[in-house]
Amino acid sequence: MSKGLTKRSENYSQWYNELVVKADLAENSAVRGCMVIKPYGYAIWEKMQSVLDNMFKETGHSNAYFPLFIPKSFFGKEAKHVEGFAKECAVVTHYRLKNSDEGIVVDPDAKLEEELIVRPTSETIIWNTYKNWIQSYRDLPILVNQWANVVRWEMRTRFFLRTTEFLWQEGHTAHATREDAVKETKQMINVYADFAENWMGFPVIIGTKTDSERFAGAVETYAIEALMQDGKALQSGTSHFLGQNFAKAFDVKFLTKDNKEEYVWASSWGVSTRLMGALIMAHSDDKGLILPPKLAPTQVAIVPIFKNKEQLDAIREKVDSIMADLKAKGVTVHFDDRDTQRPGFKFAEYEMKGYPVRIAVGPRDLENNTFEVARRDTLEKNVVPADGIVDEVISLLDEIQNNIYAKANERLINNTVKIDDYEVFKKHMKETPGFVMAHWDGTEETEARIKEETKATIRCVPLDVEPEEGTCMVTGKPSKGRVLFAKAY
RNA sequence: CGGGGUGUAGCGCAGCCCGGUUAGCGCGCCUGGUUUGGGACCAGGAGGUCGGGAGUUCGAAUCUCCCCACCCCGACCA
Secondary structure: OOOOOOOOOHHHHHHHHHHHHHOOOOEEEEOOOOOOOHHHHHHHHHHHHHHHEEEEEEEOOOOOOOEEEEEEEOOOOOOHHHHHHHHHHHHEEOOOOOEEEOOOEOOOHHEEEEEEOOOOOOOHHHHHHHHOOOOEEHHOOEEEEEEEEOOOOOOOOOOOEEOOEEEEEEEEEEOHHHHHHHHHHHHHHHHHHHHHHHHOOOOOOEEEOOOHHHHOOOOOOEEEEOOOOOOOEEEEEEEEEEOOOHHHHHHOOEEEEOEEEOOEEEEEEEEEHHHHHHHHHOOOOEOOOOOOOOOOOOOEEEOOOOOOOHHHHHHHHHHHHHHHHHHHHOOEEEEEOOOOOOHHHHHHHHHHHHHHHHHHOHHHHHOOOOOEEEEOOOEEEEEEOOOOHHHHHHHHHHHHHHHHHHHHHHHHHHHHEEEHHHHHHHHHHHHEEEEEEOOOOHHHHHHHHHHHHHHEEEEEOOOOOOOOOOOOOOOOOEEEEEEEEOOOO
């Protein structure tokens, strides 16, 4: 059995699955479509979580927690919302088991009066709660975020990208005016874009969703779209302007300064463990993960090369002060003194797990007062003088973060093209993966036809492109600007 | 839910078509030794309801029927 990964060119999806499993991130659970996130995978998630959580708090939000179960009737209150989620809900119907001749069975006497839905998202139960929290303009805005698990009963699942249960955060805000809610919605999509670019190390396209792709119950959905290495798009975060839809559905009104009764304006926004999938697919190579230093649970692995305890002790002594120095400067380091694995094995293991920097120290280095420093992104190795190693590592981590982004950015630029002719578009979508900017007449029919014929969808209507008059590549009708097409996950 | 496929040791598989000793192989695991600067080597060892049930047969991993589970491709989706 090969110890490496399937080559990406052979089968991208198999490569991805192997990567997740072999890098020790996750595995299948006993429950179909659910995954076990293993400690190393979870450490990455925790890191992402803590950075995002800070960003939310810096923008004025607080964390709270709402119930896992939602009474079925709550879902019926917002028509579009229920339509969007009805097909994929896990439903609790009973509250007790009992012994019988056939073993443990659901007790038919323990049927719930009203079924409970395991939350696929929390708008309904949160707005049912906000109703009690809001009476006056003085109660607004409410800026709350929740870290939680949600369940969506999808037909097909894939590690991190689409699992039956997943972890996420969902922000739910309430505002006195439309302008405030819109401002919040836009602010949060920018927070996500900032996180993607400055932490996860890849560029994203910010835009709005078309009618057919919009969140069920939203007036406007903003999304960030990233380009993966196989040329497919991954929706990596969304922020929804909900208008007064949920306020009306749950009857959440407030009194304005001049004593008028009005419905509350809302936003909701979220990112999930899908970001882990994005991180993995955006950067990894056939040797394993490549993690951006800012999100790597451990940034530096130190591998001692020794034959006996005396040599290990000598190395340890040499390394101790450097480790203390690195830690003092905020660098996370692991000294791998296991004598149960050989150095070659450890090298391969840290590559698989995507540690940004690896330092090897052996007798030869002790003699020469050097270290061997290897970087994961380029796989380059250099023997460097021991003096100044700390600064060297710190600037290297910085450089790796920048290089990873630069590579991803270059890929995005190289794989984004403008196309005006539908025949060219069809051919392109078949042969060349990536983003296409094209004119569209703005109708659902045309969008559906393109999806039908090419499997490409409109990922978003990008915000920061210059308006450009043109004609729809399919129908020839007028278009006010290009939209972003791609095949998506 | 439609189409295709797979269930044999912890993991990956061969054996099945054409029934016949004690069911094999690679990886992993354990022990001992030699090793240790890129996934070590040698020797020994442990580990199996052959997915489940029924049937055919002197005899079933192998043939027949039923059931179950999982995977891939669609539809759906963050």
